[in-house]
Amino acid sequence: MRMKMKWAVLLVTLALGGSALGTELVVYTYDSFVSWGPAAAIEEAFQARHPDVDLIWVAPGAAAETLARLEAELASGGTGADVLLGIGDPDLVRASRLLKPYDPGLVPNLAYVPQEFLTLAPQGLALPFDQGYVTFVYDSERLPQRLVPRYFSDLLRCDLGRKIILEDPRTSSTGRAFLLWTVWHFGARGWQDFWRALLPNVLTITKGWSEAYDMFLSGEAPIVLSYSTDTAYSYLEEGSTRYRVVTLGGEAYRLVEWMGIVAGTDRPLLAHDFLDVVLSREVQELIPTTQWMFPVNQAAELPEDFARYAVVPEVPAELPPAEVARGLQGWLRDWQSLLGGG
Amino acid sequence: MTGRRGAGTVLALLPLAFLALAFFLPLAQVLSQGVREGGRWTSGRLAEVLADPYVRHLLRFTLEQALLSAGLSLALGFPLGWLLARYDFPGKGFLRAFTLVPFVLPPITVALGFILFFGNAGYLNRGLMAALHLPSPPLRVLYSLWGIVLAHAFYNAPVFARFVSTAWEGLDPEPLEAARTLGARPWQAFLTVTLPQLLPAVLSAFSLVFVFCFLSFAIPLALGGARYATVEVGVYMYARALGDTPRAAALALVEICISLGLTYLYLRGGGLFLARDGGGRPLSRVRFPSRPAHLLWLPYLALAVLVFLGPLGAVVADSFLRPWGGKAPTLSWYAYVFSGKSNPFLGTSPVGSIALSLEVGTAAAALALVLGMIVAAVLRRLRSTLLEALLMAPLAVSSVVLGLALLLAFGRPPLAALGRGPAAIVLAHTLITYPFVVRVIRPLWEGLDPALVEAARTLGAGRLRSFLTVELPLLSRGLLLAASFSFALSLGEMTAVIMLARPGLVTMPLAIYQFLSSSARQFGAASAMATLLILVAGATIWLWELAGRRWLARYGGT
Numbered sequence: 001m002r003m004k005m006k007w008a009v010l011l012v013t014l015a016l017g018g019s020a021l022g023t024e025l026v027v028y029t030y031d032s033f034v035s036w037g038p039a040a041a042i043e044e045a046f047q048a049r050h051p052d053v054d055l056i057w058v059a060p061g062a063a064a065e066t067l068a069r070l071e072a073e074l075a076s077g078g079t080g081a082d083v084l085l086g087i088g089d090p091d092l093v094r095a096s097r098l099l100k101p102y103d104p105g106l107v108p109n110l111a112y113v114p115q116e117f118l119t120l121a122p123q124g125l126a127l128p129f130d131q132g133y134v135t136f137v138y139d140s141e142r143l144p145q146r147l148v149p150r151y152f153s154d155l156l157r158c159d160l161g162r163k164i165i166l167e168d169p170r171t172s173s174t175g176r177a178f179l180l181w182t183v184w185h186f187g188a189r190g191w192q193d194f195w196r197a198l199l200p201n202v203l204t205i206t207k208g209w210s211e212a213y214d215m216f217l218s219g220e221a222p223i224v225l226s227y228s229t230d231t232a233y234s235y236l237e238e239g240s241t242r243y244r245v246v247t248l249g250g251e252a253y254r255l256v257e258w259m260g261i262v263a264g265t266d267r268p269l270l271a272h273d274f275l276d277v278v279l280s281r282e283v284q285e286l287i288p289t290t291q292w293m294f295p296v297n298q299a300a301e302l303p304e305d306f307a308r309y310a311v312v313p314e315v316p317a318e319l320p321p322a323e324v325a326r327g328l329q330g331w332l333r334d335w336q337s338l339l340g341g342g
Numbered sequence: 343m344t345g346r347r348g349a350g351t352v353l354a355l356l357p358l359a360f361l362a363l364a365f366f367l368p369l370a371q372v373l374s375q376g377v378r379e380g381g382r383w384t385s386g387r388l389a390e391v392l393a394d395p396y397v398r399h400l401l402r403f404t405l406e407q408a409l410l411s412a413g414l415s416l417a418l419g420f421p422l423g424w425l426l427a428r429y430d431f432p433g434k435g436f437l438r439a440f441t442l443v444p445f446v447l448p449p450i451t452v453a454l455g456f457i458l459f460f461g462n463a464g465y466l467n468r469g470l471m472a473a474l475h476l477p478s479p480p481l482r483v484l485y486s487l488w489g490i491v492l493a494h495a496f497y498n499a500p501v502f503a504r505f506v507s508t509a510w511e512g513l514d515p516e517p518l519e520a521a522r523t524l525g526a527r528p529w530q531a532f533l534t535v536t537l538p539q540l541l542p543a544v545l546s547a548f549s550l551v552f553v554f555c556f557l558s559f560a561i562p563l564a565l566g567g568a569r570y571a572t573v574e575v576g577v578y579m580y581a582r583a584l585g586d587t588p589r590a591a592a593l594a595l596v597e598i599c600i601s602l603g604l605t606y607l608y609l610r611g612g613g614l615f616l617a618r619d620g621g622g623r624p625l626s627r628v629r630f631p632s633r634p635a636h637l638l639w640l641p642y643l644a645l646a647v648l649v650f651l652g653p654l655g656a657v658v659a660d661s662f663l664r665p666w667g668g669k670a671p672t673l674s675w676y677a678y679v680f681s682g683k684s685n686p687f688l689g690t691s692p693v694g695s696i697a698l699s700l701e702v703g704t705a706a707a708a709l710a711l712v713l714g715m716i717v718a719a720v721l722r723r724l725r726s727t728l729l730e731a732l733l734m735a736p737l738a739v740s741s742v743v744l745g746l747a748l749l750l751a752f753g754r755p756p757l758a759a760l761g762r763g764p765a766a767i768v769l770a771h772t773l774i775t776y777p778f779v780v781r782v783i784r785p786l787w788e789g790l791d792p793a794l795v796e797a798a799r800t801l802g803a804g805r806l807r808s809f810l811t812v813e814l815p816l817l818s819r820g821l822l823l824a825a826s827f828s829f830a831l832s833l834g835e836m837t838a839v840i841m842l843a844r845p846g847l848v849t850m851p852l853a854i855y856q857f858l859s860s861s862a863r864q865f866g867a868a869s870a871m872a873t874l875l876i877l878v879a880g881a882t883i884w885l886w887e888l889a890g891r892r893w894l895a896r897y898g899g900t
Contacts (some may be wrong), residue, residue: 029686060856220461336396
């Protein structure tokens with residue numbers, strides 16, 4: 001039986017064929033980075049430096065899901081990934097265990113990234129590539145002005161029943177940011193009460209941001225947890241300000257996105273070069289209008305209309321990464337329990 | 343006879359050794375994580391999981407939706423069974439064959455159909471909004487308990503229809519005629535005579551459907567969001583999103599205990615039902631439509647068309663009608679699905695996932711056929727309940743748990759030697775499908791006239807030769823059927839695959855799920871690929887019909 005099994009497996013493997021033989025650089029990222037984000041622009045800039053290298057994007061799911069996949073692959077015998085791009089800072093400590101230190105000398109564009117970012121990360125493992133603010137966005141044609149939430153308490157109004165789309169903090173970095181925001185705002189005890197009161201107003205909790213935003217655009221519900229640059233997006237893409245950003249009492253949760261070189265890669269030089277391309281001024285200037293986030297390269301200039309409509313909150317909320325690393329698993333478990341009415 | 347038993351024992355060692363290595367060992371290794379901590383046995387984690395409000399919510403929700411789903415399936419399926427048993431009408435054979443579709447239709451296809459048809463922005467709501475000039479979608483069934491229940495009813499109402507119609511057709515008409523002669527009105531006779539006679543079949547179907555819905559995965563995963571999740575989804579979330587295998591294992595243990603209990607109840611009920619075999623003359627049937635009262639069937643038929651054909655039609659229609667670059671109708675989605683361009687959400691090209699599905703399906707069907715034949719041969723020679731339970735055990739384990747067990751087992755010897763290719767998926771599908779091969783082959787084999795084999799042996803054929811030249815050709819129809827059934831099951835199976843898949847190792851149903859959920863919501867691509875799966879499911883049913891309904895009713899029915 002075992003022999004037969006092996007034969008069948010051998011046949012199947014042969015039929016599948018070996019992977020391409022040329023040099024490849026495999027980048028693991030999350031879904032919306034490829035479907036909405038600047039992946040194409042990065043690929044072009046990278047290909048200009050390395051015309052003979054195939055850049056392969058792999059996006060098995062939302063950010064936290066991609067991370068879990070990579071963890072599982074490394075735990076069970078190895079991965080094809082060379083670079084991990086799109087680590088939300090809630091996952092920074094966890095993801096850093098999968099990374100190998102980068103050599104600053106091989107990433108010249110690092111000179112334009114402010115020091116404050118680098119002190120956030122575990123030393124020398126991950127690099128930031130953009131930042132943004134998680135907050136709520138509403139559809140001004142479907143939500144009456146009087147129902148537009150301005151404070152956390154407004155989200156609990158009973159006339160918002162099933163009108164809010166959220167993302168799952170277990171799988172999505174956007175959802176995770178909102179969970180942390182409520183912890184930051186209400187404190188370690190109060191956040192659960194807020195969530196209990198919020199749930200009746202939630203239409204659904206999706207696995208990732210793209211799914212949630214797509215449902216929002218197709219009119220399934222008029223409020224979605226998203227980013228403070230969404231009005232800039234709809235203005236620049238469609239000339240409309242229909243989708244509007246709100247901050248809650250001036251707050252929005254700051255999210256820095258990180259990238260790093262996967263431990264065990266056998267193409268470290270190419271991987272460093274990839275990081276450098278992402279931090280280059282040309283790619284960073286595209287970040288606002290492709291990824292709809294703010295660049296981290298200080299030399300990059302913001303497009304005028306983007307600067308006008310993208311909202312920078314008066315009070316950026318942010319929990320220190322070390323505190324997140326300590327508390328997150330427990331908060332996620334408590335959050336799960338909330339869903340069960342506990 | 344002792345020689346036969348001896349040969350049977352040797353033969354039994356083959357599948358037992360295989361199952362020990364590929365099934366029992368991995369399963370024990372993963373489940374023990376739920377009751378072991380730091381090298382010692384403990385019930386602590388089990389208690390912790392059972393006390394967790396989220397797990398309680400999962401259990402409560404899973405039982406609640408299973409009960410409602412079985413109820414709605416009964417409500418939708420009973421009239422269909424009635425129609426099939428009591429009436430004659432054109433297209434009846436087709437309708438009966440259609441009730442087999444859910445057995446091979448991938449759940450993710452059904453979920454996609456429901457989103458496209460019943461979604462807030464789906465065909466039905468858009469149609470109603472246009473027809474009635476409404477500002478907002480009137481039907482809000484999706485993203486709630488009811489969306490899941492309705493999708494489960496789509497899946498399981500045909501099970502009721504089959505159970506009810508088979509039982510009804512087997513009823514002895516005499517008690518009913520006696521009741522009518524004694525002055526009972528038709529509805530009185532129905533309530534007091536027919537219904538009680540049908541009750542065992544209904545109960546049996548109810549418990550079977552309840553188990554199906556209890557173990558449901560793809561539908562709640564695609565339709566439920568974070569709040570409406572079943573225990574299966576919970577195990578998946580713990581294992582794959584949170585990376586907490588011990589908790590996943592503890593929850594899996596709880597789930598296995600409940601599903602084994604439910605399966606036992608079903609088997610008890612099923613025994614009751616199967617013992618009652620209709621004898622004598624068949625019930626007279628009524629031509630349909632022939633009386634004004636038959637108009638009462640119209641609302642049901644309209645509802646059935648809406649619920650059963652709506653979602654499937656929506657999938658097929660959407661694969662042509664979803665605009666590609668602003669153009670529709672279009673064949674571009676099919677061109678895309680058959681293109682070799684790497685897709686980041688799959689880690690391979692769409693056509694690569696089709697190729698993988700075909701290869702996994704072929705390998706799994708071949709292995710399941712071999713394994714199923716051997717198991718059937720063993721069970722034919724050795725009658726032992728324990729042996730049968732051991733040899734059919736994979737039937738009782740949910741696919742998420744099986745996937746989790748194989749995922750961990752492939753990370754260490756001996757299975758690690760099979761590599762990180764599709765072997766794990768092939769193995770999972772072999773384990774999932776071979777019990778069906780046994781169920782189709784075994785009654786057929788046992789029904790063979792032993793005189794034929796004896797004649798061949800008398801004429802000098804060896805054991806192997808008589809098997810190859812006499813038994814195998816006689817079994818060939820059943821084998822073809824079993825192989826196609828295994829192939830279709832493997833092609834549609836997503837639950838074990840989602841546990842075992844890696845980027846680049848993605849089958850068709852998982853590709854549909856990726857197109858649907860996490861990516862740029864490429865509904866057109868999802869629909870085109872789902873239409874391909876519907877075609878395969880349809881072809882299997884067609885083969886099933888070709889093999890002959892009467893033949894099946896004798897040997898392999900449900």
